[in-house]
Amino acid sequence: MIKINENYLKLEASYLFSNIAKKVAAFQETNPEKDIIRLGIGDVTRALPDACTHAFHTAIDEMSSDAGFRGYGPEQGYDFLRQAIAKNDFQARGADISADEIFVSDGAKCDSGNIQELFTTDAKIAIPDPVYPVYLDTNVMAGRTGNFEDGRYEGIIYLDATKENNYIPTLPDETPDLIYLCFPNNPTGATISKEGLKTWVDYAREHKALILFDAAYEAFIRDESLPKSIYEVEGAKEVAIEFRSFSKNAGFTGTRCAYTVVPRECAAFDAQGGKQLLHPLWNRRHCTKFNGVSYPVQRAAEAVYSEAGKAQTKNLVAGYLKNADHIASEMKNLGFSFEGGDNSPYIWIEANRDSWEFFDTLLTDAGVVCTPGAGFGKCGEGYIRLSAFNSYENVVEAMKRIKKALA
Numbered sequence: 001m002i003k004i005n006e007n008y009l010k011l012e013a014s015y016l017f018s019n020i021a022k023k024v025a026a027f028q029e030t031n032p033e034k035d036i037i038r039l040g041i042g043d044v045t046r047a048l049p050d051a052c053t054h055a056f057h058t059a060i061d062e063m064s065s066d067a068g069f070r071g072y073g074p075e076q077g078y079d080f081l082r083q084a085i086a087k088n089d090f091q092a093r094g095a096d097i098s099a100d101e102i103f104v105s106d107g108a109k110c111d112s113g114n115i116q117e118l119f120t121t122d123a124k125i126a127i128p129d130p131v132y133p134v135y136l137d138t139n140v141m142a143g144r145t146g147n148f149e150d151g152r153y154e155g156i157i158y159l160d161a162t163k164e165n166n167y168i169p170t171l172p173d174e175t176p177d178l179i180y181l182c183f184p185n186n187p188t189g190a191t192i193s194k195e196g197l198k199t200w201v202d203y204a205r206e207h208k209a210l211i212l213f214d215a216a217y218e219a220f221i222r223d224e225s226l227p228k229s230i231y232e233v234e235g236a237k238e239v240a241i242e243f244r245s246f247s248k249n250a251g252f253t254g255t256r257c258a259y260t261v262v263p264r265e266c267a268a269f270d271a272q273g274g275k276q277l278l279h280p281l282w283n284r285r286h287c288t289k290f291n292g293v294s295y296p297v298q299r300a301a302e303a304v305y306s307e308a309g310k311a312q313t314k315n316l317v318a319g320y321l322k323n324a325d326h327i328a329s330e331m332k333n334l335g336f337s338f339e340g341g342d343n344s345p346y347i348w349i350e351a352n353r354d355s356w357e358f359f360d361t362l363l364t365d366a367g368v369v370c371t372p373g374a375g376f377g378k379c380g381e382g383y384i385r386l387s388a389f390n391s392y393e394n395v396v397e398a399m400k401r402i403k404k405a406l407a
Contacts, residue, residue, distance in 0.1 A: 035367055102261055103260045181230075217346075
């Protein structure tokens with residue numbers, strides 16, 4: 001008799017964004033005349049940079065001839081892209097990351113879920129609350145939690161990120177093995193200083209823990225005093241794995257390209273306490289379960305680092321930050337307290353009411369889709385997240401509608 005993995009039965013009935021999509025679809029079905037503006041899910045809306053599409057087309061043309069055709073590529077990514085990443089994203093900021101420590105993939109979401117395969121099922125996990133649901137759900141699937149009770153899973157160390165601590169989790173009382181951190185944060189938009197990040201790195205080194213650091217939104221950091229990578233902190237290469245993506249800065253949400261950094265000195269421990277390097281383990285997993293990102297997509301990603309690509313992606317990011325500025329300004333005028341928006345495309349708004357109720361109000365009365373904070377964790381109740389990923393015209397119209405609906 002074939003049996004299921006019963007850990008899946010512990011999961012909440014629906015993934016947050018699927019739930020939102022169903023609610024919006026039901027509303028549109030009964031109100032077909034209503035125009036909906038989506039400021040909910042973090043999907044970009046502007047086209048790929050010209051430099052990327054040109055590189056994409058050129059690579060496809062190469063593939064159209066026998067002489068230029070590429071079959072299976074290296075699972076870790078082509079050297080031309082890995083070298084460009086190492087030089088521009090890390091070495092240019094003083095972080096000593098080499099090309100062979102970079103693994104190109106089809107998404108940071110996939111990697112942040114898959115990486116936990118390297119660790120034992122009894123590893124103690126620390127996860128911020130509120131948080132991007134994938135961190136938590138993938139560990140539930142792996143069997144690292146108990147049941148869902150009173151809004152939380154048993155066996156998880158929750159790192160509360162609240163207004164009282166400026167939405168930056170503090171060190172836990174209970175010692176974890178694996179720590180998830182995300183800055184600029186999804187969903188709160190909070191950022192962390194280099195000194196604050198060093199506190200976590202020092203903690204991980206002292207307790208032989210590992211940090212999984214999600215930096216998918218680093219391109220939106222305008223404050224040059226803030227770190228964009230955890231590897232800007234001394235000692236982080238020993239205790240941290242970092243996830244990055246081309247989705248939000250260059251519009252690759254539909255094109256799919258990201259990467260994970262596993263430094264060669266980064267290690268975990270076996271049952272006898274012996275140090276085991278993670279780089280060869282992740283490489284083995286990558287080679288076994290992944291066939292690599294397509295050659296044209298990697299050429300398009302490489303173009304992000306060309307002079308034209310840098311200018312064009314900077315323009316894309318600036319456009320979304322302009323949207324964030326407008327959302328933040330209007331919510332402030334309406335008297336709401338919020339976090340984010342200055343170094344992040346997300347604005348985390350204190351709704352002062354049930355978050356799903358506020359979601360329904362904005363959808364029904366304003367035709368605007370937000371994300372209810374309760375979907376990100378217990379500490380998200382009473383909040384909503386607005387995303388700056390839309391056109392400026394739509395954002396202005398959405399804020400006009402919200403202002404009218406809440407009048």
